Amino acid sequence: MKLGFSKADEAFRSECAAWLQAQMAGPFADIRGIPNLVSKIERRREWEQELAAHKWSCIGWPEQWGGRGATLAQQVIFAEEYARAGAPGRINHIGVELAGPTILAFGTEEQKARFLPGIAAGTAIWCQGYSEPNAGSDLANVRTKARLEGEEWVVNGQKVWTSLAHFSDWIFVIARSQEGSKGPKGLTFLMMEMDQPGIEVRPIRQMNGEAEFNETFLTDARCPADSLIGTPGDGWRVAMGLLAFERGVSTLAQQMGFRNELDGILAAARANGKDRDPVIRQRVAEAEIGLRLMRYGALRMLSNADHSAIDGAALTYKIQWATWRRNLGELAMDVLGQDGEIAPGAEYEWPMLPNLFLFSRSDTIYGGTNQIQRNLIAERGLGLPKEPRGDL
Structure with a gap:
C-alpha cells in the first residue's frame, strides 16, 4: 500500500x-x-x-x-x-541510522566534519556500546567508567551484545563519568576507535550458528577529550535521542523484510498444502493484519516533527514488532513441519525460515525485553507510578 x-x-x-x-x-x-x-x-x-x-x-x-x-x-x-x-x-546500519543522526542532532560542527564523511562513504563501520552484563534492558544501570586524564578519556568496563563489533571501526559508548552517580545521572556519551590495545572483542555464538553479537572489554581504552557528544554527565539525553532515531525510517525497511518472510511462509504453505489448513489460514491472516498495523504505526511515528523524541507510538513499537515476529517464526515452523529442522544453508527452498524461527526468539529480549517495554509504556507513556527499585 x-x-x-x-x-x-x-x-x-x-x-x-x-x-x-x-x-x-x-x-x-x-x-x-x-x-x-x-x-x-x-x-x-x-x-x-x-x-x-x-x-x-x-x-x-x-x-x-x-x-x-x-x-x-x-x-x-x-x-x-x-x-x-x-x-x-x-x-553499517548503526552508523547510518544511529550514530550519524545523533551526531547531526547533538554534535558540534567539528565533530560532524570528523565523523560523518567516513560513515557516508561506507568506510567507517560503527557498533553500539550500550548494554552490559548487568545493564541490558535497564540501561541506566551501566557500570562502565570513564575518567578524563589530560586531553583523553580513559574508559574501563564491559559491554555485551555489541552487534558486529568484530567488524567495526568505531563504537559509541555510554559510560559513567561522575563518581558516585546513579541511574541516568552522571553518564557520558563517547565516540571511540575500535582498533586500539585497550579494546578486546569476543564473539558470542548464537543458537542459529551465527556470531553477530559480541562481548566488548575496555581496559584503559582511550579517546580524545573532544570525542564526547554533548557535555560530561549529559549522556542519558543523547542516548535517549539516539533510541528515538532507532524508531525512524529504518522501521519501514524492517517491515519490508518482514513482508519477504511472510511471503516465504505463504509460498511454503502453498507448496506443501498447509494453505488448506483453516488454523494456518487464520494465523496467516493475523500475521498480515499485524504487519499492516505496524506500517500504520511507523507512519504515525514518522509524522512526529521532533524525530529526536520518543512519543507514544515509538514507545509501543518495539514490543509490537518483537512479539509479532516471534509469532511469525513459530508460524514458519508449523507450516514447514519436519522440513523446518533442516539447518540454514542446506539445500532448501526457503532457507531463511528455519533461521527466522531461531533468531526471532531473541527479538523479545535485545533492545529492551518485553517486560521492560511494558514498564516503559506504563511509566513514560501512561504516567503510572514507577516500579519500586532498590539502591543502584
Missing part, C-alpha cells in the same frame, strides 16, 4: 528501484537475500561503498555530509524498495 505519495515521489521510487534491482541482479547478485549480518562481510563493505558512490547510503542526510537531503517520503520509499529488491542488511 502506498500512502500519500506524489507523482514526483513515485518517479523517485522508479529511479531507486531500478538502480537497486540492477545491482542485485548484476554485480552484487551474490549477496542478494542474505538473511543474516555476518556472511560475506568484505563484499558487504564493498556494497556499502557502492551505495555511497551513488549517494544512496544516507539519503536523508544533508548534501554537505554525503546525503541527498531527501524528503521523509523519499526516505520511506527508498527503505521499502531496498528491502523489496532483496538487498542485504546494512552492516
